[in-house]
Amino acid sequence: MHMRLGGRLQAAIEVLDDIENRKRPASDALKDWGLSHRFAGAGDRAVIGNIVYDALRRKLSLAWRMDSDAARHIAFGVLLSDAELDIEDINVALEGDKFAPEPLEAERLAVWADRDLNSAPDHIRADVPEWCIPHFQAIFGDKWVEEAAALSDRPPVDLRVNTLKADRDKVLKELARAGANPAPLLETAVRVPPLRAMGRHPNVQAEPAFQRGLFEVQDLGSQLAAKLSSAKAGEQVLDYCAGAGGKTLALAAEMGNKGQIHAYDAERARLAPIFDRLKRAGVRNAQAHANIGDLAPLEGQMDMVLVDAPCTGSGTWRRRPDAKWRLSDQQLERREVEQREVLDAAKAYVKPGGRLVYITCSLFAPENGDQVAAFLDANSEYSAVDTQPLWQEAVSKESGLKPLFKDGTTILSPLSTSTDGFFISVLRREK
Structure with missing residues (x-):
């Protein structure tokens, strides 16, 4: 059985609350959720993980745009900004789903539509704790907000071609289905681009080429x-x-x-x-x-x-x-x-x-x-x-x-x- 969007969204909200309340790593909270909800398939877990990680990456900016730091509102913010869905799509998806959270209140939506992130305080646009500002300024000067904000983007999966056993063309051929491309800067690096919307990354470590030692996962x-x-x-x-x-x-x-x-x-x-x-x-x-x-x-x-x-x-x-x-x-x-x-x-x-x-x-x-x-x-x-x-x-x-x-x-x-x-x-x- 596949969970619908509503159930996935509600699960992400519960996991976010768990991380916040028990101050524990996201990977632990997600693993525990998976163990206690064994009916959830890999696709379900991937979407729930996406919502949770996006919410954590941009917790401050999403909370600012919603004018609320409740997990529920931040999770809705993820759907509105990263899932390539608008509120009509989301409401239709939630309708009649008994596992779904309450729909987003009209006033939240109005604030979301009205707020321009460019007018938010610097650390909120940067999505970093306020105490970190001087550390980023010390290295990046005037560009610190953009530099810090880029740390809240979704990352690619990078692979290092093991030149003891293979070259890049061979690895690219083996991983064509996984969407692998040449990475920039190094002739020996391969990149699976960051996820779009609610997609999931291929498990490259399940590939025969990985078992044979042709590449390693390495940023x-x-x-x-x-x-x-x-x-x-x-x-x-x-x-x-x-x-x-x-x-x-x-x-x-x-x-x-x-x-x-x-x-x-x-x-x-x-x-x-x-x-x-x-x-x-x-x-x-x-x-x-x-x-x-x-x-x-x-x-x-x-x-x-x-x-x-x-x-x-x-x-x-x-x-x-x-x-x-x-x-x-x-x-x-x-x-x-x-x-x-x-x-x-x-x-x-x-x-x-x-x-x-x-x-x-x-x-x-x-x-x-x-x-x-x-x-x-x-x-x-x-x-x-x-x-x-x-x-x-x-x-x-x-x-x-x-x-x-x-x-x-x-x-x-x-x-x-x-x-x-x-x-x-x-x-x-x-x-």
Whole structure:
């Protein structure tokens, strides 16, 4: 049985209330809803998820246009702005559906029709918490509202072609049905465009080509960050905050399986998926370490140490919009402390002449440029490498997309590079 729009809308409202009341991640709330409503099919769950994520991405602007922050009104706002439906279509769809919410009140509709978002306060047009304003201003200046607002768009699904096993044409052929296109900027990237209306993304990980290791799901920004680290065949590399291994896999392909990559993460559970991923991708030059003691022989030996640091994740708000509203100044401060500790620990492994590559998926200066400046102050044997020439070398022909180059670092964002938000800095140990 398929749910009708009314039931899907009501379910989305309930999930939004659950997220708000219990301050929990959207993915958990949606999963719980699915488990307690087993009759809902994949199509139903996809639409409910769309409404929930769109509502979270643009919670402030939708609430402002409705003059109400009730989940019900925000969910109706999603249908009116993203589902490509007008109020007549919606009312017809809700009619006679016993699972549907009450129709939208005439006064709400009047406010919605009357309000022009351009006259809303800046942080509402930007759809970010008010306390974040100075952080966006510090990096983007006058363009901060547009830059922040782009973090509330729907993201594409980006794939990295595993060049150890395939080329882009082969992957595009395998994924033609999924609507895959060449991605901008990198010859080795493929993109399934963002959803329209109430559509659903194809599950690319169910494709035989994925099982055979021909590609990985990885945001284009993350692929570009790995590329800018300029890993060369034969180098000794330490991926110090490897997580599930996305960048390790990208580096292994970049190095053509030559040299050695050590993938380490302080949290075993985060590292767990890496073993299957390495096998599936045909990576032979990487080994995973869960014990810091295993790294002792590597001290002062690495050509490159990659630090994909723990951060607020403000650059990934398109994909995790619920995190945007849970984040606080206190959490930001905790991340800054962790970043300093991680940089301090990671530098021990860089050999003279080697490089330390510091990456975050945040767009906040305290986690980015400020960390690099503090590190350089405290470690006179390091100097900053200008990443702009590295960018020019790494990216394919002119796509019209250009990152922000700031003090030798590279900043990617949905608006400027059509990626998640990333910060990339390369530091060389001179002696």
